[in-house]
Amino acid sequence: EVQLVESGGGLVQPGRSLRLSCAASGFSFDNYAMYWVRQLPGKGLEWVSGISWNSGGIGYADSVQGRFTISRDNAKNSLYLEMKNLRAEDTALYYCVKGSRLSTGAENWFDRWGQGTLVTVSS
Amino acid sequence: DIQMTQSPSSLSASIGDRVTITCRASQSISTSLNWYQQKPGKAPQLLIYAASSLLSGVPSRFSGSGSGTDFSLTIFSIQPEDFATYYCQQSSSSPLTFGPGTKVDIK
Numbered sequence: 001e002v003q004l005v006e007s008g009g010g011l012v013q014p015g016r017s018l019r020l021s022c023a024a025s026g027f028s029f030d031n032y033a034m035y036w037v038r039q040l041p042g043k044g045l046e047w048v049s050g051i052s053w054n055s056g057g058i059g060y061a062d063s064v065q066g067r068f069t070i071s072r073d074n075a076k077n078s079l080y081l082e083m084k085n086l087r088a089e090d091t092a093l094y095y096c097v098k099g100s101r102l103s104t105g106a107e108n109w110f111d112r113w114g115q116g117t118l119v120t121v122s123s
Numbered sequence: 124d125i126q127m128t129q130s131p132s133s134l135s136a137s138i139g140d141r142v143t144i145t146c147r148a149s150q151s152i153s154t155s156l157n158w159y160q161q162k163p164g165k166a167p168q169l170l171i172y173a174a175s176s177l178l179s180g181v182p183s184r185f186s187g188s189g190s191g192t193d194f195s196l197t198i199f200s201i202q203p204e205d206f207a208t209y210y211c212q213q214s215s216s217s218p219l220t221f222g223p224g225t226k227v228d229i230k
Contacts, residue, residue, distance in 0.1 A: 113166035
């Protein structure tokens with residue numbers, strides 16, 4: 001059974017940093033692109049970042065470009081999101097999501113989702 | 124970026140009704156369109172990918188169609204467990220954008 005378990009969320013002050021982690025199991029982690037997708041409270045879904053199977057392809061939403069860094073450790077079946085200079089508008093539930101292909105970009109759909117970890121940015 | 128819109132934003136239906144949700148892309152995306160279902164307090168789940176392919180295990184009462192810029196998700200004979208919010212998402216080009224969602228509740 002595919003499992004994606006996020007951790008690392010919490011309450012953080014504006015301008016500070018936070019690192020999210022996602023532990024994957026039940027599938028060949030190094031055969032798939034992985035993503036972070038967030039959901040603002042009571043709102044819709046926003047793609048945040050994606051990383052290809054070998055970390056060779058990485059993309060970010062404009063809203064987080066330059067502040068967030070995605071990475072993965074295939075030996076540990078883990079995905080990460082380093083978030084710096086956090087803003088109130090980054091407050092959201094962050095989902096770790098499995099892609100359908102090796103690489104990011106076109107023709108990828110999100111076929112498995114974790115339960116999310118909540119990040120709250122507030123003073 | 125490709126913008127996605129959905130209509131209606133919400134609808135009420137009775138058990139057994141046929142429900143149709145539409146999704147429109149700001150430019151042609153061929154059949155690179157996926158549908159997700161999200162129930163309150165739960166993570167989204169993929170229902171349909173590539174516009175019309177049903178994910179294994181998803182009930183056959185769900186159906187997707189469309190190409191280019193206009194797509195639809197139809198639930199034939201809606202069941203109690205289908206009341207949820209539905210999102211479309213384009214996978215034609217990065218960033219992989221979502222529609223704003225359609226909330227389906229019980230009439």
